[in-house]
Amino acid sequence: MDAHIQVKNLNAYYGKQLALKNINIEIPKNQITVIMGPSGCGKTTLLKTFNRFFELTENTQLTGEVLVDGENIYNKDVDVTEVRKVVGLLAQRPSPLPMSIYDNVAYGMRIHHLRKNREEYKTGVKHYLEIAGLWDEVCKRLSEPATSLSIGQQQRLCLARGLAVEPEIILGDEPTSALDPISSQNIESRLLELKKQYTTVIVTHTLRQAKRLADYVIFMYLGELIEAGPAKEVFSNPKHERTKQYLEGLF
Amino acid sequence: MNFKKKHFERRHLIELFIKTIMRIALIIVASSLGLILWTILSRGLPSLTWDMVTQIPKGGYYMGKEGGILNAIIGSIYLASGGTLIAIILSLPIALYLQAYAQDSKWGDYVRLSLDVLWGIPSIVYGAFGFALMISLGLRASLLAGIIALALVELPIMTRAMDEVIRRMPKDLEHAALALGSTKFEVALRVVTRQMLPGIITGILLAFGRGIGDAASVLFTAGYTDRIPTSLMNPTASLPLAVFFQLGSPYPEVRERGYAAALILTIIVLLVSFGSRWLASRLNKYTVK
Numbered sequence: 001m002d003a004h005i006q007v008k009n010l011n012a013y014y015g016k017q018l019a020l021k022n023i024n025i026e027i028p029k030n031q032i033t034v035i036m037g038p039s040g041c042g043k044t045t046l047l048k049t050f051n052r053f054f055e056l057t058e059n060t061q062l063t064g065e066v067l068v069d070g071e072n073i074y075n076k077d078v079d080v081t082e083v084r085k086v087v088g089l090l091a092q093r094p095s096p097l098p099m100s101i102y103d104n105v106a107y108g109m110r111i112h113h114l115r116k117n118r119e120e121y122k123t124g125v126k127h128y129l130e131i132a133g134l135w136d137e138v139c140k141r142l143s144e145p146a147t148s149l150s151i152g153q154q155q156r157l158c159l160a161r162g163l164a165v166e167p168e169i170i171l172g173d174e175p176t177s178a179l180d181p182i183s184s185q186n187i188e189s190r191l192l193e194l195k196k197q198y199t200t201v202i203v204t205h206t207l208r209q210a211k212r213l214a215d216y217v218i219f220m221y222l223g224e225l226i227e228a229g230p231a232k233e234v235f236s237n238p239k240h241e242r243t244k245q246y247l248e249g250l251f
Numbered sequence: 252m253n254f255k256k257k258h259f260e261r262r263h264l265i266e267l268f269i270k271t272i273m274r275i276a277l278i279i280v281a282s283s284l285g286l287i288l289w290t291i292l293s294r295g296l297p298s299l300t301w302d303m304v305t306q307i308p309k310g311g312y313y314m315g316k317e318g319g320i321l322n323a324i325i326g327s328i329y330l331a332s333g334g335t336l337i338a339i340i341l342s343l344p345i346a347l348y349l350q351a352y353a354q355d356s357k358w359g360d361y362v363r364l365s366l367d368v369l370w371g372i373p374s375i376v377y378g379a380f381g382f383a384l385m386i387s388l389g390l391r392a393s394l395l396a397g398i399i400a401l402a403l404v405e406l407p408i409m410t411r412a413m414d415e416v417i418r419r420m421p422k423d424l425e426h427a428a429l430a431l432g433s434t435k436f437e438v439a440l441r442v443v444t445r446q447m448l449p450g451i452i453t454g455i456l457l458a459f460g461r462g463i464g465d466a467a468s469v470l471f472t473a474g475y476t477d478r479i480p481t482s483l484m485n486p487t488a489s490l491p492l493a494v495f496f497q498l499g500s501p502y503p504e505v506r507e508r509g510y511a512a513a514l515i516l517t518i519i520v521l522l523v524s525f526g527s528r529w530l531a532s533r534l535n536k537y538t539v540k
Contacts, residue, residue, distance in 0.1 A: 147540065
């Protein structure tokens, strides 16, 4: 297995409370990895350690290593903005920036100086809106505020905005939980299309979504990693008793 | 069931009592404002002539003869605009710094506390401070010294007003920008200022209003003259002092002109308020609600 993210002896604390207990895991490249488990099991916390969002919560502490492309993102000399450029995030609820639809997508390209001139920005914005499946709906209203879009459209805009930064990894923190069924399906099919080029890690609390998306599965319980493996194996033949109970819907 | 309201039940009586107090307070405030406007209008309007706003005082103006207070109008606009500009240049960075780097830190609390203390200092103290500073620099009463004194008066008001607004920045929005690999500075400059622009403008306006109406800080620093300043080193008149000097006059015509000057000052403040409200609502388009 070609690992894109490697987690080594990771412990995470909120204050004195241990939220992640000695996690060791490798996340495969260009596949969709789904982290699942009951609420409060630490799945979002684990996800947040991949783009160094964990440290945005006050009074937190972390020990261990998270390696992206073999480099520990918690090293002292690491530039956190470079980490977040490579590891993009699709949040639970879409939060468009206070600017136009066009500028939302162009924002990331601008701060990282990814394009040279106006024309290149235009083609860039179009390209990523097309990938996110939003171009046809917004091509005539690019200068309108991003908040004028529906929630489902906003989430696709956030996807386009995230991809425009040219990440290698996409994190999704329950990215469809605020959306209606049709919009959710839309996002899911985008993610399935994108997995050839991007390593994707999704947190979800719905088992069905996990089954639809996952190539690789991580099951967590009370801050511990219980089981991880290729989706087929885990779903059809879970090794651990807890996983089996979870898959059967016992808790 | 009986849903009929029991008007004499204790808790309903308490509600009625509190509501009455609130209404009385509202009436007192609203009627004082009305009274102020009425006084200025009824006494100022008759003596508000075209000459008042287009001419500088001529010989004998202060005895009720010809001339106007264009010197004070222009002087006040110069003073308040200059002071506000300097205050913006200093306030916005401080407010953004507090948001981006010192949000809930001890250090941030100290900065806020000292700004609050500065806010509470009477403006005559700033005037005296500006005067001492001016003397030690070998300056004389001038537009520049007045602008500096007003900037000092406005700075804490503007910074705290902006800070309070910027503090209400939604966390989600900030995180969205951080997730794209923004530095905290980029978040502050490109996202926070845009989202909070209407509030920031309100803060600027509040400080401008305080600045243009302040008499004590410019009393020693800007001086008073019948001429319109042509350089930063000239002394300059101002509207609050024009009001003050004319109201103290033994001539009734001049006293009436004091009210007219107050009316002009009020109109300027209102115009600036409405103007910036309008501007803020135009810029409001992209903010995330």
